[in-house]
Amino acid sequence: MNARIREILSWYGSDSAGTRANLARMLAHGRLAGTGKLVILPVDQGFEHGPARSFAPNPPSYNPHYHFQLAIDAGCNAYAAPLGFLEAGAHQFAGEIPLILKLNNHDVLHEDKDPLPAVTGSVREALRLGCAAVGYTIYPGSLHCVRMYEQLRAIAEEAKAAGLAVVVWSYPRGSALSKEGETAMDVIAYAAQIAAQLGAHIIKVKLPSVHLELAAAKKVYEAEQIPITTLAERVKHVVQSSFDGRRIVIFSGGAKSDDKNVFDEARAIRDGGGFGSIIGRNSFQRPKAEAVTFLQTIMGIYAGDRP
């Protein structure tokens, strides 16, 4: 265990040896092992957007084994997916890649301005499947946030008691937020803070824009002249908002986009002190060999390789 991992683990001093070991498992795995950086492969789009929108651009990805192998081949730190996808491969790939069981999911077959995902897995299932962590999505801003926070409370308590790590996807959304507000600087920082206060070990948010959504917050950002002009500054503010950097915060890649963009974003995350990326569609929606190269380029950025 190198010094950086020991340092990171020191932030989680109240956690059990089991949970700390599982955090270490992810930090010590793959291409970024020992760097304190993480690139995680998440594949929940089959549930969230439907199979064709997710997998048709690269048909081998309909197969759940595909994603295990992609995460292994690319040297990701972990692979995250809902129950069905993990069940379909956890036995065969046991011990080859740390797994994160996503415990709630949401589909787009019904309308909801204030989303409420369904709990689709459990800590017991995560243990059965040999996972290192559980994942859970909250939508701060949704009218159903109380229910989500309370489910997360129970799940996190049970996960910690069982020695698992807790990864929280914190995505502001709901009838009181504008579309632009969902990625506003103040709102994303707030979302990271909420996840941290709820006891997340690893926090996952979207990259924030320069927009400020809430009037009371805007006043403070202006009065205190918090620097948020560049993406790296905004990442830095999110990291600061996550217990002054004492919680691991990673950022999502979002919809498929231009590779150069993604690499620039990774550089900004790195320069702002972020801990890495969680990259789904941008990786699995292209042929596997390309995806491996693509992911390793990102890992190289985090590892500080000369580009």
Added chain:
Amino acid sequence: MNARIREILSWYGSDSAGTRANLARMLAHGRLAGTGKLVILPVDQGFEHGPARSFAPNPPSYNPHYHFQLAIDAGCNAYAAPLGFLEAGAHQFAGEIPLILKLNNHDVLHEDKDPLPAVTGSVREALRLGCAAVGYTIYPGSLHCVRMYEQLRAIAEEAKAAGLAVVVWSYPRGSALSKEGETAMDVIAYAAQIAAQLGAHIIKVKLPSVHLELAAAKKVYEAEQIPITTLAERVKHVVQSSFDGRRIVIFSGGAKSDDKNVFDEARAIRDGGGFGSIIGRNSFQRPKAEAVTFLQTIMGIYAGDRP
């Protein structure tokens, strides 16, 4: 245990020996034993539509024993029904046919655009009655889907822990879907994916039409030129959407219809790589001797008998 059954069981590697044995029990029973194909007799229409609409066309079918005997005589792989119907015969027919206890049901005495079935049985009852599996219906698209998914999560976890298999009926329905959308290609594929992600071992959906319901999905079907013109192609796409064929997907026969239609559909299911049919009203609403012949014709199609 022949190679095909071993192959199918290999897809369920994360499951316990108990669950795998129960899947094998169904795959190794009846006329289609060992073929990897399934024809299941489901009789929940008494609850779902009322007794006269279900049984008056063939009055002996009011008797719960009738359906056990029909499934046995026709050589079905399993018989599925609600608590009352199974209780009324499980003792007498113990060991003669694998049973599936349907754990939720819905009636038509009240209106609901967004249906929510009632949980009417339990895993414990399924064990008491000697069942091989539990069945559960979800209505993706219903505003009550969160509740259904969460009930299924709990039931599936308990069933797996008890060594039972989990069969999920996935029927899109709800205020955000058009009538045509309930069997749209994209929606049915999505419904199969959701069932698979929720941890179903066996998925049951309706046969999809060529219609595409969701704008975002339609764009992808067209861009990727997914072939969905023939019924066999559509079945193939549903199988692909069910973890690339690594989950058993069977199709429902729907309302009573012309025999030729049903046989044509079975051929399309077979040609598309589907795993079989679940046929209720088309079988039990005719005299038993006819029903046996009818079911065996379908089984013959799946078994590859020369027609």
Added chain:
Amino acid sequence: MNARIREILSWYGSDSAGTRANLARMLAHGRLAGTGKLVILPVDQGFEHGPARSFAPNPPSYNPHYHFQLAIDAGCNAYAAPLGFLEAGAHQFAGEIPLILKLNNHDVLHEDKDPLPAVTGSVREALRLGCAAVGYTIYPGSLHCVRMYEQLRAIAEEAKAAGLAVVVWSYPRGSALSKEGETAMDVIAYAAQIAAQLGAHIIKVKLPSVHLELAAAKKVYEAEQIPITTLAERVKHVVQSSFDGRRIVIFSGGAKSDDKNVFDEARAIRDGGGFGSIIGRNSFQRPKAEAVTFLQTIMGIYAGDRP
């Protein structure tokens, strides 16, 4: 145990010895012991309609002991009442008459087109009071039916595990049904079927009228020419709809009415193959001696006495 009781018990083969013994206790008690017929005294009107409407016409009936004694003196098979009424006499009358604890009740102090009774007792209380069975009312058609069915599921499972019998009052009611529809032939048959599918051992419905409420059902009744002209025919159809006569179905007497009517109804129930009556207000709202004669006349009809 005579042959008829053995035959009836054979329909409940999946049940435990305890539950079967309790069914036998009721079938083997009182004036109709061994006939396979049942006349049960139910007294829940104090809760359902208020004390004065229930007991003022015959003031001794305010006293809970009155009803125990009436059921005993008349030779009923069992006495059914809510928690308070049973608690007030179970100790004194222990072993003198099989008891049914009614586990849910409804009052008329608030309005509800879609009724939801409150659960007012439990299986544990039924055991404490030495009951042979629990009773539970469902209102198929009510928007709250899911909650009622799910409560019944849990109660029935617990009761069966404890060796009790389960009696279900199935009363269609709710905003989607017309007043006439609550006793329509198709609706009553459907209500009996639902109770049977939910696992009831004994089903209690109202006597059906010749009216047909649901369009889809009406078409079938007409197409199949199901005979429903006479009351006996309608009773027979209800019995058929209760697993082809393999579940005990009894009929309620309803509001106080002319004795001749009640006797005629009992004859129709007998002739249609019904299993008996549950008679409350018509018996306890008259002086006890008269009530005993009245109930014994009805029992005589079921026993096949020459009238």
Added chain:
Amino acid sequence: MNARIREILSWYGSDSAGTRANLARMLAHGRLAGTGKLVILPVDQGFEHGPARSFAPNPPSYNPHYHFQLAIDAGCNAYAAPLGFLEAGAHQFAGEIPLILKLNNHDVLHEDKDPLPAVTGSVREALRLGCAAVGYTIYPGSLHCVRMYEQLRAIAEEAKAAGLAVVVWSYPRGSALSKEGETAMDVIAYAAQIAAQLGAHIIKVKLPSVHLELAAAKKVYEAEQIPITTLAERVKHVVQSSFDGRRIVIFSGGAKSDDKNVFDEARAIRDGGGFGSIIGRNSFQRPKAEAVTFLQTIMGIYAGDRP
């Protein structure tokens, strides 16, 4: 134990020795010990109406010890209060006066035509505090009555299993009742009946007026010529409606009023066969010495002292 207490206990034959002993504890305590009559001091107004409205008229009553001492000094049978008030004195006054822990409470800081109190204590807490009984308020007529009845069911079952007595405050209220209807003769009798059917050992209602609220009930009161002209007659009818006098029914004093009124009411309660009073504001809102005299005058009326 004198004959009258033995007689009263005989009505509770289905209860455990523990519960019967606790009923006896209250009946055998204080000035009215052995008379079969009860005067209970209830102090929940701090929660229900706020502290100033409750205690400012007699400031020493802000102190929770005040009420223990008042109940002891006056010779009440028991003292009833919410968790906080009992916790604040149960240790010091252990064994000096039977205690009743009120398990639900309601405040007036929010509006609700259909009240729903919050559960604020538990049977376990009642045991910890050495109580003889638990108290629970239901509002028959409230749209939330199902929730209240079901909470009471669970609480009463647990209390009885723990050997405690159950006291039910039954206060009709809700959007379907007129203001006058809340104390109407038919409605109060119905409320007493519901409490009795729910398993209450001691029932507490308001004194009924001569008004009849419900059309169906009114018809019966008139047809049967139930005498309800005098207050004593109305009390008698409430007692009759409480299992023909086989349940202890006591009456509330209501808001502070003229002493003569209160004494007249006590005489009517006594003459009608009521079991006593529960008197809060009329006692603790005056200086303690006066309150003791006042309460003992009432007790004298019940004890049959020459006035």
Added chain:
Amino acid sequence: MNARIREILSWYGSDSAGTRANLARMLAHGRLAGTGKLVILPVDQGFEHGPARSFAPNPPSYNPHYHFQLAIDAGCNAYAAPLGFLEAGAHQFAGEIPLILKLNNHDVLHEDKDPLPAVTGSVREALRLGCAAVGYTIYPGSLHCVRMYEQLRAIAEEAKAAGLAVVVWSYPRGSALSKEGETAMDVIAYAAQIAAQLGAHIIKVKLPSVHLELAAAKKVYEAEQIPITTLAERVKHVVQSSFDGRRIVIFSGGAKSDDKNVFDEARAIRDGGGFGSIIGRNSFQRPKAEAVTFLQTIMGIYAGDRP
């Protein structure tokens, strides 16, 4: 243990040795040890208002360790925060300062006139983190108050059984209250009473204004001429409303304000018999050295230092 602490503990006679020891731990810690007064540092604003609004004015305060150290350096009696903030330091600062785990929290990303906080921690977590107490916020006046009171009931019962103390933040808010009413004299006194009746050991309210909100209460305040002109008088009335001073009541400092104001308020709290302050933003939003001086000035006021 000095006499004053023994006296305070005597008010909590019904509590276990464990809970009394934890109350003593807080009363015997820091600058005010043994005075019977308390100054507590609460830091939940990151969750309640967002990170920038809370911590940007003094950026080191983004770090969770900052607040532990501030509370220690200033000599506070205890430090209160949500799960995440405590987890992030409880291990390192074990034994240095009594901790209070705030078990529910609320954010401002969604609108709610009738607030409902989410439960974000548990008694088990409080024990894991070595806390002396749990904290819980109720909003009397909110339409969701029943849910909050019932959650608090369960939490307080569990906390007491585990030997923890219970601190209740009681903040009137909701659609039936005017903005001014939230700090009205009658409403604050009522809020303190409710918290006390719910079993709080320590009650935290806002400082009341001279406004009277509720008509029925206003009448009594005027009739009884309750003195509420000065802040000290109002504090005295709140203390009286908290079981006549037999419960510890402390007051919040509210938003950042002029130091002189805060000191004047502390003097009024002291003069009115209040037990101290809970001061968050006014302390942690300034440089630490200044904050320590500021907090110690307040403590000096409570300790009776000559100013």
